[in-house]
Amino acid sequence: MSDTPLVVVKDLHFSRGETSIFRGVDLRIPRGKITAVMGPSGTGKTTLLKLIGGQLVPDAGQVLIDGADVHALSRKALFTLRRRMGMLFQSGALFSEIDVYENVAFPLRVHTDLPDAMIRDVVLMKLEAVGLRGARKLMPAELSGGMARRVALARAIALDPELILYDEPFVGQDPISMGVLVQLIKRLNEALGLTSIVVSHDIKEALSIADYVYVIADGEVMAHGTPDLLNVDDDPRVSQFVHGEPDGPVPFHYPAVDFLTDILTPGAQS
Amino acid sequence: MMARLQRLGRYGCDSLETLGRAGLFLVQSSFGIPSRMGWYLWLRQMHFVGVLSLAIVLVSGLFIGMVLALQGYTILVDFGAEQALGQMVALSLLRELSPVVAALLFAGRAGSALTAEIGLMKATEQLTSMEMIGVDPLRRIVAPRLWAGFVALPLLTVGFSVVGIGGGYLVGVEWLGVFEGSYWGNMQASVSFIDDIGNGMVKSLVFALVVTWIAVFQGYDLIPTSEGISRATTRTVVYSSLVVLGLDFLLTALMFGSLS
Amino acid sequence: MKRSKTMELGVGLFMLAGILGLVFLGLRVSGLTFSVPEDTFRLEANFANVGGLKPRARVTMAGVTVGRVTEIELDTEWYDARVVLELDAELAGQLPRDTTAAILTSGLLGEQYVGLTVGGDPETLSHGDAIRDTQSAVVLEELIQQFVSNMATN
Numbered sequence A: 001m002s003d004t005p006l007v008v009v010k011d012l013h014f015s016r017g018e019t020s021i022f023r024g025v026d027l028r029i030p031r032g033k034i035t036a037v038m039g040p041s042g043t044g045k046t047t048l049l050k051l052i053g054g055q056l057v058p059d060a061g062q063v064l065i066d067g068a069d070v071h072a073l074s075r076k077a078l079f080t081l082r083r084r085m086g087m088l089f090q091s092g093a094l095f096s097e098i099d100v101y102e103n104v105a106f107p108l109r110v111h112t113d114l115p116d117a118m119i120r121d122v123v124l125m126k127l128e129a130v131g132l133r134g135a136r137k138l139m140p141a142e143l144s145g146g147m148a149r150r151v152a153l154a155r156a157i158a159l160d161p162e163l164i165l166y167d168e169p170f171v172g173q174d175p176i177s178m179g180v181l182v183q184l185i186k187r188l189n190e191a192l193g194l195t196s197i198v199v200s201h202d203i204k205e206a207l208s209i210a211d212y213v214y215v216i217a218d219g220e221v222m223a224h225g226t227p228d229l230l231n232v233d234d235d236p237r238v239s240q241f242v243h244g245e246p247d248g249p250v251p252f253h254y255p256a257v258d259f260l261t262d263i264l265t266p267g268a269q270s
Numbered sequence B: 001m002m003a004r005l006q007r008l009g010r011y012g013c014d015s016l017e018t019l020g021r022a023g024l025f026l027v028q029s030s031f032g033i034p035s036r037m038g039w040y041l042w043l044r045q046m047h048f049v050g051v052l053s054l055a056i057v058l059v060s061g062l063f064i065g066m067v068l069a070l071q072g073y074t075i076l077v078d079f080g081a082e083q084a085l086g087q088m089v090a091l092s093l094l095r096e097l098s099p100v101v102a103a104l105l106f107a108g109r110a111g112s113a114l115t116a117e118i119g120l121m122k123a124t125e126q127l128t129s130m131e132m133i134g135v136d137p138l139r140r141i142v143a144p145r146l147w148a149g150f151v152a153l154p155l156l157t158v159g160f161s162v163v164g165i166g167g168g169y170l171v172g173v174e175w176l177g178v179f180e181g182s183y184w185g186n187m188q189a190s191v192s193f194i195d196d197i198g199n200g201m202v203k204s205l206v207f208a209l210v211v212t213w214i215a216v217f218q219g220y221d222l223i224p225t226s227e228g229i230s231r232a233t234t235r236t237v238v239y240s241s242l243v244v245l246g247l248d249f250l251l252t253a254l255m256f257g258s259l260s
Numbered sequence C: 001m002k003r004s005k006t007m008e009l010g011v012g013l014f015m016l017a018g019i020l021g022l023v024f025l026g027l028r029v030s031g032l033t034f035s036v037p038e039d040t041f042r043l044e045a046n047f048a049n050v051g052g053l054k055p056r057a058r059v060t061m062a063g064v065t066v067g068r069v070t071e072i073e074l075d076t077e078w079y080d081a082r083v084v085l086e087l088d089a090e091l092a093g094q095l096p097r098d099t100t101a102a103i104l105t106s107g108l109l110g111e112q113y114v115g116l117t118v119g120g121d122p123e124t125l126s127h128g129d130a131i132r133d134t135q136s137a138v139v140l141e142e143l144i145q146q147f148v149s150n151m152a153t154n
Helices: A045-052 A075-082 A100-111 A116-129 A145-156 A175-192 A203-209 A227-232 A236-243 A259-263 B002-030 B038-079 B082-123 B126-133 B137-175 B180-190 B193-221 B226-256 C005-029 C140-153
Strands: A007-016 A019-029 A034-038 A060-065 A085-088 A163-167 A195-200 A212-217 A220-225 C041-047 C058-061 C064-075 C080-087 C100-105 C112-117 C133-135
Touching: A007 A045, A019 A034, A019 A045, A019 A060, A019 A220, A034 A045, A034 A175, A034 A203, A045 A060, A045 A163, A045 A195, A075 B126, A085 A145, A085 B126, A100 A116, A100 A145, A100 B126, A116 A145, A145 A175, A175 A195, A175 A203, A195 A203, A212 A236, B002 B137, B002 B193, B038 B082, B038 B137, B038 C005, B082 B126, B082 B137, B082 B180, B082 B193, B082 B226, B082 C005, B126 B137, B137 B180, B137 B193, B137 C005, B180 C005, B193 B226, B193 C005, C041 C064, C041 C100, C041 C133, C058 C080
Parallel strands: A034 A195, A034 A212, A085 A163, A163 A195, C058 C112, C100 C133
Antiparallel strands: A007 A019, A007 A060, A212 A220, C041 C080, C058 C064, C064 C080, C100 C112
16 A cells, blocks of 8 residues: 555646646655655746645646545545645745744644643644744744744644645755755654655755655656656756756746847837 | 727626625635634634724714714704704714714724735735645634624724714713703604614614625735735725715615605 | 633623613613503594604604604595504503694794694593594695785785
């Protein structure tokens, strides 16, 4: 059972307005592993997480979590399924009207009937795991970005989910908190036997913790494999991304008419 | 010409679509069975939209009552009818001014704050993360605010009326020297509990629903950028004011149209 | 969830104040009394012309308000106006059968109301009875017309 993937994405198509974001994406997320989904900004990585979480509905294709088609579920069944998932948002998305303690306690209060003493134990345990037990009285507005993300992580694991989705966990962090987060994600995954999906464009960090890597660009999976294999892959677009070259098959310029034509056409303002 | 017609059509379709979304939104959020915690969430919002709006509503009520008495006196005294001052102040407040002015103030004070608050929650992904935790933000965030507004505005309207009639008393009786007995007596003889106070409360309940609905919907439906939030906040105040004044005419025609 | 005592107290006071305000409006402003649910005493009176009388107008006796007008409608049998009066229940069985009703005006431009004057008949009016002897509203235009035609004949 443990060798069947927890999450299967089959031939996913999604478009927003006229722009198509995914044109047939296939992913298999193995259980108990950290899978990194990488790609340049604007390739819809956050959208992918929202599709997996059932917040967006794809134009075509399926997302199966443990065999259940996320988008065929009723609203109620979807909310039940979401209890088995945790999601860490880019901004942390802590509830600004309640303090750190209550933020972590929130999923427990909503989904369980545990007595207050037990909730307290769980919350302190989770906060201890992210090293912020001392900050439990603070309001979200008083936290630094890195701390907010760690609190959000504690909240995401409060219900001991099977699957955690990380949305750009390393973005905008100083090297220290980046290191802390990298370590936390890895440790939590090992300790709790979680399945993690890390969406990121921070190549070094993502590669250092991932067991398996998918690279997405232009709405398709460009390459996938274990981190060691990925480096030697000779697809020019992947190599441009992994080595961080500014221009190449993934163009530096936003699509536009030829520069010379553009500059020689006065009056055409737009 | 065709292009303009098309644009008009598209505008109409968009408006209808928004209206439909807003209706669905209202139904989905107002029929949530309140949980053990729902009561407390509602209480917090009562504090936020009710207690904190009390000061501005009461102060406005006092001044409006005083101005009504002063203006009314100068007109009534020409006909030797200044005994009818209490009646005039009470009826104008109970039937029209209290429900309408309290609703307008409420839209400005509490409605815009609700829009901005929910909009900011949306912009900082709090609503999405709540959904991912498995909690429906319509029930958790929107429903307590909707119900709090629905209860708070009628109470504020009562406060407005009481303070306004008190302000009229101060100016009319204490200052201008209208006989106290005729101030209250004429008032009691002409104000009907069901027709005047009751209808005023019905108006206020309708305004409460509409203003809070507009405020939370604008917050929930906005584009989550700083510009989007500021636009939605403005829209809340503008739409609420227009709808309150328009509905007021409609309700007045229904309630008091047959009396004259 | 953290509970704040002052906030709970504030909301409690706010709601209490709102309810007290409504009670104040009811008692002090609309003069509501709790004897209202008592059954009222209903009489009818037919007038040739009600003038500007409106539903909810006062019904007085010796200048004291004793009831209200509840309905005014055209009586299609006689083509006059049937006015339904609701009087205080304590007057039930007290008014003589020859009580008269007149439509009066308070002041020159004031509102119109119904004034009752008692007669001396030992028999009394009971619930739903009609007052026979009525005096219509004074219509100012008719009055002036009469006055002018009297002047002309003199």
